[in-house]
Amino acid sequence: xxxxxxxxxxxxxxxxxxxxxxxxxxxxxxxxxxxxxxxxxxxxxxxxxxxxxxxxxxxxxxxxxxxxxxxxxxxxxxxxxxxxxxxxxxxxxxxxxxxxxxxxxxxxxxxxxxxxxxxxxxxxxxxxxxxxxxxxxxxxxxxxxxxxxxxxxxxxxxxxxxxxxxxxxxxxxxxxxxxxxxxxxxxxxxxxxxxxxxxxxxxxxxxxxxxxxxxxxxxxxxxxxxxxxxxxxxxxxxxxxxxxxxxxxxxxxxxxxxxxxxxxxxxxxxxxxxxxxxxxxxx
Amino acid sequence: xxxxxxxxxxxxxxxxxxxxxxxxxxxxxxxxxxxxxxxxxxxxxxxxxxxxxxxxxxxxxxxxxxxxxxxxxxxxxxxxxxxxxxxxxxxxxxxxxxxxxxxxxxxxxxxxxxxxxxxxxxxxxxxxxxxxxxxxxxxxxxxxxxxxxxxxxxxxxxxxxxxxxxxxxxxxxxxxxxxxxxxxxxxxxxxxxxxxxxxxxxxxxxxxxxxxxxxxxxxxxxxxxxxxxxxxxxxxxxxxxxxxxxxxxxxxxxxxxxxxxxxx
Numbered sequence: 001x002x003x004x005x006x007x008x009x010x011x012x013x014x015x016x017x018x019x020x021x022x023x024x025x026x027x028x029x030x031x032x033x034x035x036x037x038x039x040x041x042x043x044x045x046x047x048x049x050x051x052x053x054x055x056x057x058x059x060x061x062x063x064x065x066x067x068x069x070x071x072x073x074x075x076x077x078x079x080x081x082x083x084x085x086x087x088x089x090x091x092x093x094x095x096x097x098x099x100x101x102x103x104x105x106x107x108x109x110x111x112x113x114x115x116x117x118x119x120x121x122x123x124x125x126x127x128x129x130x131x132x133x134x135x136x137x138x139x140x141x142x143x144x145x146x147x148x149x150x151x152x153x154x155x156x157x158x159x160x161x162x163x164x165x166x167x168x169x170x171x172x173x174x175x176x177x178x179x180x181x182x183x184x185x186x187x188x189x190x191x192x193x194x195x196x197x198x199x200x201x202x203x204x205x206x207x208x209x210x211x212x213x214x215x216x217x218x219x220x221x222x223x224x225x226x227x228x229x230x231x232x233x234x235x236x237x238x239x240x241x242x243x244x245x246x247x248x249x250x251x252x253x254x255x256x257x258x259x260x261x262x263x264x265x266x267x268x269x270x271x272x273x274x275x276x277x278x279x280x281x282x283x
Numbered sequence: 284x285x286x287x288x289x290x291x292x293x294x295x296x297x298x299x300x301x302x303x304x305x306x307x308x309x310x311x312x313x314x315x316x317x318x319x320x321x322x323x324x325x326x327x328x329x330x331x332x333x334x335x336x337x338x339x340x341x342x343x344x345x346x347x348x349x350x351x352x353x354x355x356x357x358x359x360x361x362x363x364x365x366x367x368x369x370x371x372x373x374x375x376x377x378x379x380x381x382x383x384x385x386x387x388x389x390x391x392x393x394x395x396x397x398x399x400x401x402x403x404x405x406x407x408x409x410x411x412x413x414x415x416x417x418x419x420x421x422x423x424x425x426x427x428x429x430x431x432x433x434x435x436x437x438x439x440x441x442x443x444x445x446x447x448x449x450x451x452x453x454x455x456x457x458x459x460x461x462x463x464x465x466x467x468x469x470x471x472x473x474x475x476x477x478x479x480x481x482x483x484x485x486x487x488x489x490x491x492x493x494x495x496x497x498x499x500x501x502x503x504x505x506x507x508x509x510x511x512x513x514x515x516x517x518x519x520x521x522x523x524x525x526x527x528x529x530x531x532x533x534x535x536x537x538x539x540x541x542x543x544x545x546x547x
Contacts, residue, residue, distance in 0.1 A: 048458070048482060049482075050481050050482055051481050051482055051485065051518050052481065168478065168480070169455070169477065169478050170423075170424060171420070171422040171423060171424050171455060171456075172421070172422070172423065172455050172456045172477070173423050174423075175423055178423060223478070224506075225504070225505050225506050225509060226298045226503060226504060226505065226506055227298050227299060227311065227314040227502050227503040227505075227506055227507060228314055228506075229506050248481070249481055250480060250481065251478065251479045251480060251481060251509075251512075252479045252480075252481045252512040252513060252515075252516030252517070253512075253516060254479075254511070254512035254515050254516035255479040255506075255508060255509040255512035255513075255516070257512075258318070258507075258508035258509070258511055258512055258515070259506060259508040259509065261317060261318065261508065262314055262317055262318055262506060262507055262508040264317070
């Protein structure tokens with residue numbers, strides 16, 4: 001359990017938090033032209049090597065495809081119990097590679113003892129603008145009170161919360177590593193009870209339109225399927241709720257970028273999905 | 284980016300609006316045009332019957348015939364058959380391929396394809412120079428009762444070495460699917476339908492050779508974009524991409540297209 005913070009601790013925390021805000025603002029202050037990929041991962045997928053799973057290679061790939069900013073989580077966070085090391089390495093990799101291209105989103109597992117300190121480190125020590133959650137790999141449902149508490153604390157710190165719905169098609173999981181996708185049903189209630197929450201769902205094959213329509217939740221397009229999937233989604237959901245995400249290097253980056261070509265989108269929609277919505281979410 | 288000719292070996296009349304095949308196909312082609320796809324192989328009509336009766340087979344195939352007649356210069360039909368109805372399937376094969384414009388056979392999930400009931404169908408398709416496309420999946424969550432695996436396809440291919448067999452979806456679990464079909468040179472990997480997981484096409488080309496890998500999408504349920512990315516985004520030479528995107532499909536369809544007076 002964390003002791004009560006002293007005045008000195010409080011001042012130190014406030015200074016670091018101010019730094020985090022500066023980092024967020026710097027990330028958000030880039031011009032609204034460009035391409036912000038809100039869903040990339042660093043390190044190694046546990047079950048196979050991927051063509052771009054070295055950070056330098058991924059950065060080269062992203063840059064070659066016009067990405068101006070990429071929000072990065074870590075595959076290590078799925079299974080590591082010492083998740084703090086995964087987050088520290090993620091932050092370091094983002095610092096070392098890409099010259100500011102990569103923005104780290106650390107993971108917090110609310111079922112680990114003293115997870116609140118992982119959240120604190122993400123915000124204060126690593127100055128991350130947000131966190132990335134993996135409820136299926138971390139073994140909790142969305143009605144779990146710890147999940148609600150995590151969202152509350154993240155909102156209080158002004159952190160953007162990304163929640164990865166799944167990491168791969170359930171039908172092809174490794175037999176020794178099968179995890180069920182969480183039910184999204186409880187999410188509406190949790191979101192309603194968390195004022196100030198900014199939430200982006202990653203890897204959603206079927207975006208929850210009801211939640212999107214309330215404007216409380218955003219999605220990215222990495223796992224969106226069907227011909228013209230992006231334009232079909234934009235016909236049903238507010239434009240400001242749809243963001244670009246590639247899920248590289250797990251997915252071929254070109255999948256997401258070609259989706260923007262496949263869908264007939266006007267200039268405003270294209271700009272919103274490519275960068276403006278992501279910029280606003282981090283602002 | 285280099286531009287490539289693209290033939291899609293696996294599409295359906297789903298995911299686009301329209302109450303008739305004649306309405307739906309042009310809508311599908313609008314998306315294909317946006318992605319630079321020249322030709323589509325189309326199969327299955329509007330229904331979703333896993334174990335279709337002979338009447339249902341005819342209905343499916345009539346819908347596909349109507350669609351491909353709407354755009355004959357852009358599309359090729361495959362006839363949907365059910366090995367549980369052997370004679371009805373042979374009759375449909377003759378009606379749609381021998382006497383009609385179709386160029387391939389589509390087998391879905393009615394029966395495992397290693398069953399002997401497939402033999403007369405595959406033999407007749409081979410006589411007609413038609414390719415045989417068999418749906419496959421390897422689901423850790425459990426296949427449908429009649430749903431084939433790439434291992435089933437391998438057994439079928441061993442019995443019919445002269446047949447041209449397309450292993451649709453490469454089993455979904457492609458790392459196992461590719462291995463299962465690897466020993467059989469008459470089996471082609473159709474890489475459509477699953478997530479665009481990077482490394483898929485690289486492994487298929489490495490293990491099977493680029494000549495045995497086919498681009499397909501499973502549109503309109505799947506996006507042309509996500510499936511094209513498997514090839515355009517793969518770390519393989521442009522010469523291999525050219526084969527996968529069009530040349531291989533062209534080559535395996537060439538004999539039957541020539542019979543029908545179509546030069547490609």
